[in-house]
Amino acid sequence: MLTGSSVTQHSNAFFTAEDALEKINSLIPDITEKDAKIGVRVLMLRKHILRDLNSAFTINFIKKQLINTIEMQKAKDLDNNKENLPHENIAINNAQPILHTAKITANKKEKLSAKANNNIKKFAELSGSNAKTGTRMNEFVMTLGLPDLPRRHPGADDSYHPEKDIDAEYLDLLERSNVTLKYIKNKKGGKPCPKLLFLRCKVDESDDPLTQQIHTGHTLADFASKILVETQYPAIFHFAGHGNAEKIGSMTQDKRFSPEQFAEHFTRIAENAGLLEKLQKPKYPVEFYFDVCNAAFTNATDADDENTIIEKVQNESVIGRFANAMQALGYTDFVVHGYRGFYTGMATKTSSGIRIIDSISEPSVDVAAENTQHSITVNHDAISVTLPKNEKFRTFPVTMLPTALAPEMTTTAPFL
Secondary structure, eight states, rough: OOOOHHHHHHTTTOHHHHHHHHHHHHSSTTTOOHHHHHHHHHHHHHHHHHHHSSSHHHHHHHTHHHHHHHHHHHHHHHHHHTTTTGGGSSGGGGGGHHHHHHHHHHSSOOOOOOHHHHHHHHHHHHHTTTOOOOOOOOOOEEEESSSOOEEETTEEEEEEEOOOOOOOOHHHHHHHHHHHHHHHTTTTSSBSSHHHSSOOOOOOTOOOOOHHHHHOOOSSSGHHHHHHHHOOSSSSSEESSEEEESSSSSSSGGGGHHHHHHHHHHHHHHHHTTTTHHHHHHHOOEEEESTTTTTTOOOOOSOOOOHHHHHHHHHHHHHHHHHHHHTTTTOOOEEEEEESSEEEEEEEOOEEEEEESSSSOOOOOOGGGGGGEEEEETTEEEEEEEOOSSTHHHHOOOOOOOOOGGGGOTTSSSSO
């Protein structure tokens, strides 16, 4: 686990494609040259998540997830008739010119297709790009992933794709995040931000023009000044996406985070925004809501007494592991909330009530989310767990879907 000082040390590091190739070959010595080049592209496309090749998070991703991600990328390239992408014939040490070429291509004055224009408009509407922000904001919804628009040849030519729709994964993240945003807008008290925040550091010149266009105004850094001067309300973050008893993230399984990885990644984003000290030593406890399925789930049963259930939630659940990791990273005063069961939104034109069900296929329990909410409070060295008041919701049976099926859920399904 990284300490607060080690996060500080590496947060500003930025790797090149040549560095990425060297790291891939050192961690996966038997990888083929072709797969290594695709692996470099995968890492470069995730540069704002990975950022530092020597972090535990990035090393874990390369060791455990990169090969599967490469195979998915190869299949995706095949589907899109991309077997002969320019990057296949360009040396790794020319990676920086490739990135510059992407910018030049994207800057060309080209007539966008109707589909591309519709994609850009829909993306802006779902992310709240044109929403008017108030002078004060303390409550934010952050997507558990990085929404994007379809590109011609990602990493080589990042201009608009003229024919593709927004990927289902990104559309899903935006729609689910909007359910949570509608919910917090209709609550009394607080100052919710009307724009969605994306899981990334600040936008800078290394981003291609399309990314600059669609991500600017949607990072934690964009609202840092308001958070820094807020003295009446606590900072509150809602993480929206998918989850199970082990990981959180988007609908794509290999892009999910363990709670420990997510704590480290959020810390990088907070430091990049200049908010780390404010969030680690706040005036009021910072609150984190995991608006996903089963973030408070453990194997607790009716046979367990209250102390045993508390111990399991603290050490085994997603919210418990996240709380432990955040405490280790130097956060001193915060509360983490999550739910036992499948998180789903019941939205109407005027309101959004969050519901919890016990099963995807045959739900028999459908209750308001607060009934199954578990909370963990950390105050320096002290940790306490608040269980649901109704004892039956502390252990009520949940039919867990096999992890392998999670990516197949549609955007109308609960937030698995």
